[in-house]
Amino acid sequence: MKLGIFGLGNMGTAIISGIIRGQILSHKEIWGFDTDTQKMTATKEALKIHCDDPQNVCKHSDLLILAVKPQDSHNLLREIKEYLSHQVLLSICAGISIDSIVENIGSDKKVARAMPNTPLLVGEGASCIAFNDHITQEEREFTLKILRSLGMAFEVDEKLMDAVTGLSGSGPAYVFMFIEALADGGVKAGLPRDLALSLAGQTVLGSSKLLLESGKHPGELKDMVTSPSGTTIEGVSILEKAAFRGAVMDAVYQASQRSVEMRQTHTLLS
Ligand SMILES: NC(=O)c1ccc[n+]([C@@H]2O[C@H](COP(=O)([O-])OP(=O)(O)OC[C@H]3O[C@@H](n4cnc5c(N)ncnc54)[C@H](OP(=O)(O)O)[C@@H]3O)[C@@H](O)[C@H]2O)c1
Numbered sequence: 001m002k003l004g005i006f007g008l009g010n011m012g013t014a015i016i017s018g019i020i021r022g023q024i025l026s027h028k029e030i031w032g033f034d035t036d037t038q039k040m041t042a043t044k045e046a047l048k049i050h051c052d053d054p055q056n057v058c059k060h061s062d063l064l065i066l067a068v069k070p071q072d073s074h075n076l077l078r079e080i081k082e083y084l085s086h087q088v089l090l091s092i093c094a095g096i097s098i099d100s101i102v103e104n105i106g107s108d109k110k111v112a113r114a115m116p117n118t119p120l121l122v123g124e125g126a127s128c129i130a131f132n133d134h135i136t137q138e139e140r141e142f143t144l145k146i147l148r149s150l151g152m153a154f155e156v157d158e159k160l161m162d163a164v165t166g167l168s169g170s171g172p173a174y175v176f177m178f179i180e181a182l183a184d185g186g187v188k189a190g191l192p193r194d195l196a197l198s199l200a201g202q203t204v205l206g207s208s209k210l211l212l213e214s215g216k217h218p219g220e221l222k223d224m225v226t227s228p229s230g231t232t233i234e235g236v237s238i239l240e241k242a243a244f245r246g247a248v249m250d251a252v253y254q255a256s257q258r259s260v261e262m263r264q265t266h267t268l269l270s
């Protein structure tokens with residue numbers, strides 16, 4: 001299987017780097033195109049992939065990843081429509097549904113839609129993917145293998161994609177805000193900024209790892225740290241009074257609602 005990528009920006013180049021790093025494909029098996037010629041030249045030099053025009057990218061590829069901004073996706077789809085035959089088209093464009101892609105390229109085409117997140121830049125992404133019915137089991141497995149070379153990947157029903165967008169798509173921003181706030185708290189309590197930021201980042205990384213590797217419920221892990229009349233329960237009490245959990249829940253829900261709105265707008269524009 002060979003890979004073509006449209007859009008060599010943040011996500012496109014991160015995906016290519018992860019695939020090469022994970023030895024899923026070699027650079028010789030990857031084709032790319034970007035309307036920004038400087039970006040295309042830079043990617044060609046850095047990652048040693050083939051860069052060519054859209055027709056040749058389609059011709060050489062079995063899996064095509066659409067990593068352009070959502071507002072650029074419909075024009076690109078119309079442009080490459082005539083070059084599509086056997087390829088699986090995987091869109092990572094936020095808010096662009098499989099139906100709206102199929103409307104542009106034809107209902108007989110193989111289309112998948114994924115929502116990754118930025119930690120895939122360091123091989124720790126969390127992605128969800130939905131496939132249409134034309135994609136074979138072998139093609140599904142290959143596409144999942146590509147996403148799993150960039151972190152975790154789960155197959156879901158497409159109707160869950162707005163919720164996925166609100167949680168793991170937008171989630172890194174909430175986590176970065178939390179890390180920054182932890183560090184600020186450390187500075188307020190007397191720690192030097194650099195040390196506070198390192199401690200905050202590693203605390204979130206380590207806690208996530210402990211949760212995922214132990215399989216324990218987060219409440220159980222929280223209880224393990226909160227001894228009677230201790231320091232941690234004081235902090236937990238402050239977070240509860242500030243409605244921390246409710247605020248995080250609302251953030252995820254509101255982001256997912258915005259994804260619904262954006263999907264509806266893109267459907268109207270397509
Ligand atoms: N960043 C995230 O957290 C995240 C998470 C999940 C999904 N996504 C999705 O990933 C996609 C890419 O995001 P990004 O942050 O990587 O964007 P980006 O850095 O702006 O990269 C997109 C690239 O595509 C180029 N482009 C525009 N039209 C094109 C066309 N017709 N053919 C080929 N290339 C074209 C753009 O060139 P110009 O700059 O010249 O327009 C740009 O270089 C978006 O749809 C986004 O919704 C992002």
